[in-house]
Amino acid sequence: MNSAPLPSAGVTDFSAIAVPSRAAIIRRSIFAAVGVFAMLVLPWIIYPPVAMDIAAWALFAISVDLLLGFGGLLSFGHAAFWGTSAYVTGYVAIHLGVPFPVAILIGALGAMVLAVPIGALSVRSSGIYFAMVTLAFAQMVFFITNQWSDVTGGENGLQGVPKTFFGIDAIESEAFYFYYAAIGIIFIGAFIAWRIVHSPFGRVLVGIRDNPSRVRALGYDVERYKLIAFVLSAGLAGIAGGVFAISHGFVSLQEVDWTTSGKVVLMTVLGGMGTLWGGAIGAAIIVILEDNLASSGFQGIGLITGLIFIACVLLFRKGIWGTAEAVIVRLRAGGRLSRRAKGPGVHADADPAPPDV
Amino acid sequence: MHALVGPNGAGKTTLFNLLTGFLRPTSGKILFRGTDITGRQPEDIVHLGIARSFQITSLFDKLTALEHLELALCSPTGLGFRFWRSQKRLGRFRGEAMELLDQVGMADEADREVGEFAYGKKRAVELALALALNPRLLLLDEPTAGMGVEDVDRTIALVSRISEGRTIVFVDHNMHVVGSLADRVTVLQQGTILVEGSYDDVRADEKVITAYLGEAHV
Numbered sequence: 001m002n003s004a005p006l007p008s009a010g011v012t013d014f015s016a017i018a019v020p021s022r023a024a025i026i027r028r029s030i031f032a033a034v035g036v037f038a039m040l041v042l043p044w045i046i047y048p049p050v051a052m053d054i055a056a057w058a059l060f061a062i063s064v065d066l067l068l069g070f071g072g073l074l075s076f077g078h079a080a081f082w083g084t085s086a087y088v089t090g091y092v093a094i095h096l097g098v099p100f101p102v103a104i105l106i107g108a109l110g111a112m113v114l115a116v117p118i119g120a121l122s123v124r125s126s127g128i129y130f131a132m133v134t135l136a137f138a139q140m141v142f143f144i145t146n147q148w149s150d151v152t153g154g155e156n157g158l159q160g161v162p163k164t165f166f167g168i169d170a171i172e173s174e175a176f177y178f179y180y181a182a183i184g185i186i187f188i189g190a191f192i193a194w195r196i197v198h199s200p201f202g203r204v205l206v207g208i209r210d211n212p213s214r215v216r217a218l219g220y221d222v223e224r225y226k227l228i229a230f231v232l233s234a235g236l237a238g239i240a241g242g243v244f245a246i247s248h249g250f251v252s253l254q255e256v257d258w259t260t261s262g263k264v265v266l267m268t269v270l271g272g273m274g275t276l277w278g279g280a281i282g283a284a285i286i287v288i289l290e291d292n293l294a295s296s297g298f299q300g301i302g303l304i305t306g307l308i309f310i311a312c313v314l315l316f317r318k319g320i321w322g323t324a325e326a327v328i329v330r331l332r333a334g335g336r337l338s339r340r341a342k343g344p345g346v347h348a349d350a351d352p353a354p355p356d357v
Numbered sequence: 358m359h360a361l362v363g364p365n366g367a368g369k370t371t372l373f374n375l376l377t378g379f380l381r382p383t384s385g386k387i388l389f390r391g392t393d394i395t396g397r398q399p400e401d402i403v404h405l406g407i408a409r410s411f412q413i414t415s416l417f418d419k420l421t422a423l424e425h426l427e428l429a430l431c432s433p434t435g436l437g438f439r440f441w442r443s444q445k446r447l448g449r450f451r452g453e454a455m456e457l458l459d460q461v462g463m464a465d466e467a468d469r470e471v472g473e474f475a476y477g478k479k480r481a482v483e484l485a486l487a488l489a490l491n492p493r494l495l496l497l498d499e500p501t502a503g504m505g506v507e508d509v510d511r512t513i514a515l516v517s518r519i520s521e522g523r524t525i526v527f528v529d530h531n532m533h534v535v536g537s538l539a540d541r542v543t544v545l546q547q548g549t550i551l552v553e554g555s556y557d558d559v560r561a562d563e564k565v566i567t568a569y570l571g572e573a574h575v
Binding site: 195196198199200201202203204206207210211213214215216217218219220221222225228232 | 377379398399400403404408409411415416417418419420424427428429431432433436437438439440441442443444446447486490
């Protein structure tokens, strides 16, 4: 690379994604409190293992949004980190017999270690090239996982991952109680993501998303910032993957499959890029949908999720969260809610260009 | 203070891109205060003391003017890497940021998002950003492009005020600006130096008149 891209008028348009004002921060804190409450009552409403899936996928989607919505980097290989952590967590839980939070922590650290070389080689590119490079690395991880069957179990996966937790029987054997033991880990992960976005680092990251050349001209090492964001995101994906592995009690090749990378991007886009919490909404919808479709014996899940993805991209690019926010802003401004705004096409007055990811 | 003039495609912006590391020269060396900066990264060159403004206004629409300055002032401190700290930490640059905004006459607009600004105000923020890096060498790419007469005169006054203690090299097509500010003028054409000298010498030069000045100097 002998020259950096020059600034141009066609800088990636993420204009739909605002840096939050003070009022927006307060509003979001209230939403966050509502979100925490919702997550706490979730296993009363739906089957606890499904609730745990929602929580794990929610954090996974948040980790992707940290990169995509705030760094402008679409990783199409995040299954590598979710999956690596799932395997490491499972392996540690089986062979070392440590309490499961420790296993998850080790798994997440494993994902971060893997993210350093992958990130270092990926962040030099951006846009579609970044997506392709991360996909390529994720496919390598899949291949290695499949071949290295002595450790990973190959196509059989890792079976019998225990929920070791200080011998407390209720947590170790009942999904309902396990949920409450594990949800704290998810909350910690979500808090870390929130902290990052609202840190000085987050400010620089948003600057890089909107105008990387300008940030360089201010003296920032853009690639280093991207790499740190990448590793942090991988760590959060790792926490999510670890929780998922413990919750299910087994780890399969599905966790490192490219469709897993695709699914989490779908959740993020559906929930709303650059909203952080939107990904959680997207995760809840997709997980519940898949669960219902699977138990009804329907075979074409991919068709449904594919159609949802197309609808998102074509009709409401801000996603559910972004659309809801736009409606609230409009209501607060005293603006009359136009008929169009009630439908999915809320972006009527400020239609952002498709994010150039 | 040095002015670069020349027709489109003469290589003025390319020269700036070379000096600030956005482009790498195919041959030759770039020396800055005796240090070889050839092929250094843009972010390193900034910290050596060369800052630039962009020809096409290049700002972050959703940040306020103040937040822009905070971002620039934060750059040499390493605070930007603190992902575990609150963004409120950036508040420590507030005083300095306000001073810089005041210098370019934008203190009253500090808390507005720059996306709302008219062109002239965006240029002022752009200039303040370059100043925030406290450069020894300041490169200004068409600081008055697209401005009305009033804004042009304000910018001339501003640039001459900030020139104290530093070298400024600027590109401008407006001969009024060049004449008022430049100690030396270099005329570029197709990547080579056509003429160099004081504004009056250059103005009188026949080559320049035929190549450029004749039609541009109204």
